[in-house]
Amino acid sequence: MTVVKQEENITITEHVVCPFCATLCDDLVIHVENNQVVKVRNGCNLAKGVFENAHKEWATPRIRGKEVAYGDAVEEAARILEASDNPLIYGLSATDVDAQKKCIELADLIGANLDNASSV
């Protein structure tokens, strides 16, 4: 991470890549204060939305709407997928390559259908 400077509580990071569209602009400058993005330089409006809203409406671990411990959510996911005869794994297009590889490994293990946003 290229931290350029620290002004009081504000951390300024240069050469940040925008994870929104596939243009992957790699010249953003992001100002962070108290783990919240307070300023986005060089980014378009879409990039501003992505960074400024990144920590709004965080997901929580849940089973059927009830909050649970992280491990319980993982356990329930494993139980569902192991019991499935014809599972579907879909997505992959808004995460990184390592996570994509794990999805493929899991699909191979459970005999799943595997598809990404190219097909839509």
Next chain:
Amino acid sequence: MVALQLGGAPAATLGEVKNRADLVIFWGSNPAESHPRHFTRYSGAAKGRMNPKGRKDRYIVLVDIRPTPSAKYADEFIQIKPGHDFEVLTVMRMLASGKLPDARSVGGVEVQTLERLVSRCKDARMGVLFFGQGITETRGKHQNSLVIYQFGKEMSLYSKFLTLPMRGHYNVVGSGNTMCWQTGYPFAVNFGRGYPQFNPGEFSVVDLLKRKEPDAALIVAAEPMDHLPYEAARHLENIPTIVLDPRETLTTRMATVVIPVKHAGISVEGTAYRMDHIPIKMRAVLDSPWPKDDEPLERIIQRVKELRKEKAAV
């Protein structure tokens, strides 16, 4: 994607486009709203080695069914009738080979306008045709993209000519590349027989869900309840659906199991592929209490193996 497999694609990086292209065509794409900085960084105003004056060194054409906000950045706007992309492109291929159609206009466009466009493509130092969802997600789908790839190949007889899709999700190219590298196929893969099989239409997400075939789903970094046709997405409400996502979405709200994860490129580093297949290392600027998504996926893999052993032992 299917078109790419059928036709092949004359392609290059966006750096080549910036440095060399003097003719840029956007077809069924509205970069001003969907990829706002594509134009300033690569395809429009960007200054390059052979384009020292930037915007002035490029002729930019927008082809669409209505004048979108991108039209004001173009030198020429060509409006075609909805659903006539294939027809118009086919006539352009005819014109390129010296044949004249038996009509004055096609798809709402004067044949003369298309003749001028084709001769610009032939005379370009480097021409680029970027195509968007107006081509890939309308009637005809991969046939539209295929005729674009064919046109690009034919133009390469006269000039350097590229045909590049304007990809959407930031790492959709990576998902295709990673699946190709690991399974041999870019999408619509099925492991039901213990080895990867590829069949769009049979194993593609919209078709599977419309036929109500899956009995469980794992959604990783996607928003099917928002992005898929509802007649397909609604099947997810009737089966156990597991979602891995950093934020609450329409899909997490209806999911059976929600597993929160870090946001790649915001709260954790990772690699993504740009639309021209260049891998780029993403940085992290925020902290998140949750693990990166490969960690719960690995735990699920281990647990599935253990559950199978337990079952086999009984």
